Amino acid sequence: MSFSNGEPKLRVAIIGSGMGGLVLGLCLKKYAADTVHFDIYESAAELTEIGAGIAMPPRIWSIMGALGARRGASYDHIQAFWWRKSDEQQPVDILYSSQIHTFHRSILQQLLAKQLNAGESIHFSKRLASYSETSPTDPITLNFKDGTTATCNLVIGSDGIHFAVHRTMFNELANEAESSGQGEEAARLRTMVEPIWTGQVAYRGLAPASALSEELSQYALEAPQVLCGKNRNMALYPISGGRFGSVNILAAKYTPGSEGMVYGGPWSEPADGETVVKEFEGWDPKALGMINAIQEPFAWAMHAVRKLPTYVKGRAALIGDAAHAMVPYQGAGLGQAFEDGFILATIFAHPSVTLANLPAALTVYDEVRRPFSQGVQKGSENFRLYYQLRRLGWEDVSAEDSRAGRYPRELLSLIAKEIEKQGEWAIGTSILSERDGVVERLAALSA
Ligand SMILES: Cc1cc2nc3c(=O)[nH]c(=O)nc-3n(C[C@H](O)[C@H](O)[C@H](O)COP(=O)(O)OP(=O)(O)OC[C@H]3O[C@@H](n4cnc5c(N)ncnc54)[C@H](O)[C@@H]3O)c2cc1C
Incomplete structure (x- = not known):
């Protein structure tokens, strides 16, 4: 890196090369190459990544355009989604709507x-333990x-969950609150130091189209689908419209009353398809067939970050899952990490931002990105409650009645309306x- 004034105006350490860190680095390279030095x-x-699909809403697609990164992405695909109630033998359609890139x-x-030239920008095998910022002007030390x-x-x-x-x-914020006599605030901040378990385990993986029967191929390649059921939900979509010959599948199980508890086992581990199928007993046989077809299913204990009162402190900022890890039911977590990186790089690249006014500039990031991303986080939580038939009158329908089709039909249209309303922000x-x-x-x- 060479800088217009010989020295960079900022030396940024990006912790973590997930999607948020990569996008931040790439945006800095594009917009601030002659003023900002960064290390990841x-x-x-x-770089390792679980081979699964992701959905990409139009907001992120426009960042890809701004970065000139669409050209290489000719494998994208746009499709509309089906929402179905599938915890009965004959699935019931709820909604067909919304276009999304996969x-x-x-x-x-x-x-x-x-595009980032990752080999040059990323220092691998470097796990941060902590950092210390001892004064507003001295360098920050990374340990x-x-x-x-x-x-x-x-x-x-940008080090994820x-x-x-x-x-x-958050340990520092809590310690500072404690030393200034704000015991209750300190206790509140301490609840935010670690992620919380959302009470769900998601089984996730890819099913190769070649392993599907003709009936299942038709079912899974027709369109992406969200399958709803009492305390269980699934999502399946053909990646890039099926051009990669595989279908991305997620099947989640909620254990009532377990939210916020400490999860006992490993957060992710290999799972056994047959055991998962038993958890979805009574569901549409085609949905069960898709679970059975997952190659190398993995179980994820789904954790999230509580709603934080700030994403910044001094000369430190959080982006992506480290700031707002959420349940994946809008397919929005990755996109929000993208958006954080894009906006933060815009801030660092701006000529008016200097080391001296950095805390004020980070406040702009916090004030713009925090309300938005926390709105998306809350929206994702709402989606989960609809998909798992836990709101909008479904509270009174038991799992048994739901499986047997004993519920008022108008409850389905309530879900459809809410899904459409909640998804408006994305388009x-x-x-x-x-x-x-x-x-x-x-x-x-x-000024
Ligand atoms: C089951 C499941 C399904 C999902 N499905 C979707 C979906 O369909 N669509 C969607 O948009 N999102 C989805 N998400 C969410 C999405 O994966 C995340 O929101 C996104 O990856 C967040 O990006 P990130 O850069 O913040 O963190 P990550 O991608 O997690 O990257 C963090 C990086 O930091 C590194 N790291 C961690 N700790 C340290 C440390 N101490 N020092 C140095 N490096 C460190 C890690 O190795 C990693 O490379 C899903 C998540 C789960 C669990």
């Missing part, structure tokens, strides 16, 4: 990593698990106009 520290020895996740990652240290003047926690930056930040808002609003606020910062 990644705990893994190389991608193979590891291919998207490779595309971003190639790695291997005993080494590094310095920067700005640290970004297994975060270290978030933990340091009716623009990340590019939000970026323009941020740029206006930054201009005011220098």
Whole structure:
């Protein structure tokens, strides 16, 4: 990296090379190559990604356009979704709506990593343990698990749900509240130091189209589907419209009353398809057939981050799952990490932002991104309650009655209406106009 004034105005440490970290790095490379130096520290020895599909809403697609990253993404696909109630032998249609791009996740990652020239920007096998910011002007020290240290003047926690930056930040916020005599606030902040279990385990993986019977192929390749049921839900979609010859499947089980408890086992581990099928007893046989077809299913104990009072402290900021890990029922977590990285890079690249006014600039990030991403986080939680038939009058329908089809039919249209209403943000808002609003606020910062 060479800088217009010989020295960069900022030295940024990005912790974690997931989607958020990659997008932030790529945007800095594109928009601030001559003013901002960045290093990405990644705990893994190389870029590894679970080979599953992701959905990509229009807001993110427009970031891909702004980055010039669509060209290599010709494998994208746009499809509409079916929502069905499938916890009975004969599934019942709820809604057919909404268009979405679907991608193979590891291919998207490779595309971003190639544009970033990841080999040069990422320091692998570097797991952050903590950071310390001892004064507003001294460099921040990064402490790695291997005993080494590094310095920067700005640290970004894009280290996902297994975060270290978030933990340091919220421990410090709680300690500061305690030392200023705010015991209750300190206790509240301590509840935010770690992620919480959402009471669900998701079984996830890919089913190769070649392993499906003709009937199941037709069923799974027709359109992406969200399958609803009492305390259980599924999602399946052909990746990139089936061009990759596989279907992405997620089947989630909720254990009533277990939200917020500590999850006893490993957060992710290989699962056994037959055991999962038993959990979905009474469901549409085609849905069960899809669970059985998953190759190498993995079980994920789904964790989330509580609603945080801030994403920034001093010269540290959180993006992506480290800030707002959410249940995946809008397919929005990855997109929100993208948006955070894009907006944060816009801020760092702006000529009015300097080391001296960095905390004020980070406040702009917090004030713009936190309400939006927490709205999406809440929306995803609402979706889960609808998909698992736990709201909108479904509270009074037992699992047995639901499976037997004994419920008022108008409850289905209530779900359809709410799904359409909740999803409006994804198509009716623009990340590019939000970026323009941020740029206006930054201009005011220098005035
Ligand atoms: C079962 C499941 C299904 C999902 N489905 C979807 C979907 O369909 N669509 C969607 O948009 N989202 C989905 N998500 C959510 C999505 O995966 C996340 O929101 C997204 O990956 C967040 O990106 P991130 O960059 O914040 O974190 P991550 O992608 O998790 O990346 C974090 C990176 O930081 C590294 N790291 C961690 N700790 C440290 C440390 N201490 N030091 C250095 N590096 C560290 C990790 O190795 C990793 O590379 C799903 C999640 C789950 C669990």
